[in-house]
Amino acid sequence: MKKDFSSIITAVVDDEIIFLKRVKSLLEKNLGLKVYAYNNAQEFLSSINEIDFDLLLLDLNLPDLDGITVLTYLKKLKSDIEVIIVTGHATVDSAVEAIKIGANDYLEKPLNKNKLIFTVNNTLEKILLKKENIKLKNILDQRDKDPLDGFIANCQKMVDVTNIIKKIAPLDCNVLIEGETGTGKEMVARAIHNLSKRSKGPFISINCGGFSEELITNELFGHEKEAFTGAHSRRIGLIEAAQKGTLFLDEIGEMPPSVQVKLLKVIEEKRIYRLGSNTPIDLDIRIIAATNRDLKTLVKKRLFREDLYFRLNVVNVRLPKLRERSEDIPILISYFISKYNKQFDKDIRGISNKAISLLLKYDFPGNVRELENIIQRAVALCDGQEIKPEHLPSDITNLNFTNVSTKLLMSLEEIEKNHIKRVLEFTGYDKKATAAILKIPRTTLWRKMKKYNL
Ligand SMILES: Nc1ncnc2c1ncn2[C@@H]1O[C@H](COP(=O)(O)OP(=O)(O)OP(=O)(O)O)[C@@H](O)[C@H]1O
Numbered sequence: 489m490k491k492d493f494s495s496i497i498t499a500v501v502d503d504e505i506i507f508l509k510r511v512k513s514l515l516e517k518n519l520g521l522k523v524y525a526y527n528n529a530q531e532f533l534s535s536i537n538e539i540d541f542d543l544l545l546l547d548l549n550l551p552d553l554d555g556i557t558v559l560t561y562l563k564k565l566k567s568d569i570e571v572i573i574v575t576g577h578a579t580v581d582s583a584v585e586a587i588k589i590g591a592n593d594y595l596e597k598p599l600n601k602n603k604l605i606f607t608v609n610n611t612l613e614k615i616l617l618k619k620e621n622i623k624l625k626n627i628l629d630q631r632d633k634d635p636l637d638g639f640i641a642n643c644q645k646m647v648d649v650t651n652i653i654k655k656i657a658p659l660d661c662n663v664l665i666e667g668e669t670g671t672g673k674e675m676v677a678r679a680i681h682n683l684s685k686r687s688k689g690p691f692i693s694i695n696c697g698g699f700s701e702e703l704i705t706n707e708l709f710g711h712e713k714e715a716f717t718g719a720h721s722r723r724i725g726l727i728e729a730a731q732k733g734t735l736f737l738d739e740i741g742e743m744p745p746s747v748q749v750k751l752l753k754v755i756e757e758k759r760i761y762r763l764g765s766n767t768p769i770d771l772d773i774r775i776i777a778a779t780n781r782d783l784k785t786l787v788k789k790r791l792f793r794e795d796l797y798f799r800l801n802v803v804n805v806r807l808p809k810l811r812e813r814s815e816d817i818p819i820l821i822s823y824f825i826s827k828y829n830k831q832f833d834k835d836i837r838g839i840s841n842k843a844i845s846l847l848l849k850y851d852f853p854g855n856v857r858e859l860e861n862i863i864q865r866a867v868a869l870c871d872g873q874e875i876k877p878e879h880l881p882s883d884i885t886n887l888n889f890t891n892v893s894t895k896l897l898m899s900l901e902e903i904e905k906n907h908i909k910r911v912l913e914f915t916g917y918d919k920k921a922t923a924a925i926l927k928i929p930r931t932t933l934w935r936k937m938k939k940y941n942l
């Protein structure tokens with residue numbers, strides 16, 4: 489099948505006008521190329537900012553500039569252009585030098601039509617392949633930018649979460665994300681932002697538990713110059729910084745009551761005042777709040793305002809604990825292995841069955857973050873190709889035995905001997921009664937007593 493080269497832009501630079509015209513027409517007719525012809529180097533060089541050439545046929549013997557100089561300059565400026573050198577007999581050595589600098593091939597004058605088509609065709613194939621690769625890479629990069637890429641959600645509960653995220657992201661409503669520490673609340677908040685029409689705007693995150701009441705008010709609302717002693721300049725607060733974007737209020741359950749009142753007012757009025765200013769600023773923000781505490785209980789205990797709770801909890805996303813989605817553990821493990829393989833330049837292929845079964849027994853109080861840390865550590869420690877129990881922290885490798893007293897780790901014969909002894913003692917060594925309790929014939933009892941020396 490004939491290839492379509494019409495997307496490839498070609499330049500021919502040669503001072504022999506007849507040669508120039510002939511090459512242009514041969515390439516256009518036989519290969520379907522769009523060809524620009526130049527009879528000197530300067531003219532060609534001044535056009536390279538406007539035209540994005542893929543291929544250049546360059547005569548080495550030009551009157552204004554030496555071809556090697558043009559090529560060197562070009563390779564620095566536009567390294568992806570493919571160049572075919574055209575030379576006379578006298579300049580074959582220069583052609584070899586040109587190939588060293590980065591020319592793709594060379595043609596000798598006088599021109600042979602078939603040789604021209606053949607050589608150019610080879611280079612065109614290379615250019616098409618390169619273009620194809622760039623296109624593929626762009627598709628892959630696009631895929632890497634998928635806001636939910638790297639968010640592992642395999643079990644039904646997490647599939648449901650993902651569906652909610654996709655559904656509500658474009659709606660611009662406030663969202664409350666609930667879940668234990670390390671369950672992925674911030675990841676979800678960022679995904680919602682990135683999937684929303686605000687994705688080009690800022691994502692501003694603030695930890696409501698990390699500040700004193702005074703500091704958090706200042707952080708959130710900002711202040712005018714001289715608003716209070718020490719306010720030497722105007723400061724834009726985080727709420728204002730989130731204009732046209734998303735404000736992520738992390739650990740909202742820790743927000744002091746007085747700040748809760750102020751936040752409620754902001755949400756209701758959709759505007760704020762900087763400290764020390766009477767001029768309102770209209771707001772265009774979306775609020776996503778997160779908490780690892782049970783906000784409803786805090787509301788019942790009057791530690792969190794109910795009206796604010798309802799304003800924030802327009803949509804609720806509840807993230808399951810890792811131990812409630814243990815079927816996702818193996819896939820999370822392989823995801824983290826490949827993530828840290830890349831980071832630590834390792835080539836670990838997997839994890840042993842023993843190590844996986846130990847991890848499946850563990851209850852992960854720190855959820856996905858804890859699992860990620862465990863795998864990160866294991867990848868760092870592992871020198872082979874498989875993660876084994878010895879690469880896991882000791883509180884996990886000891887799990888096998890922690891619930892079982894080592895005193896109970898005995899053979900079946902020992903258990904039998906102890907049990908017969910116990911029953912004999914109970915019956916006062918009445919063999920008939922003992923055999924009846926053990927539901928074995930008296931002869932068998934007698935044999936076992938002899939065997940165990942009872
Ligand atoms: N579903 C998931 N897929 C992949 N990685 C995840 C997932 N959930 C969480 N993680 C990883 O676990 C770590 C913790 O996630 P994140 O910070 O979003 O949790 P969090 O709920 O905000 O935790 P905290 O309450 O402690 O702030 C991150 O490193 C993140 O990469």
Ligand SMILES: [Mg+2]
Pocket residue numbers: 673674738
């Ligand atoms: Mg967090």
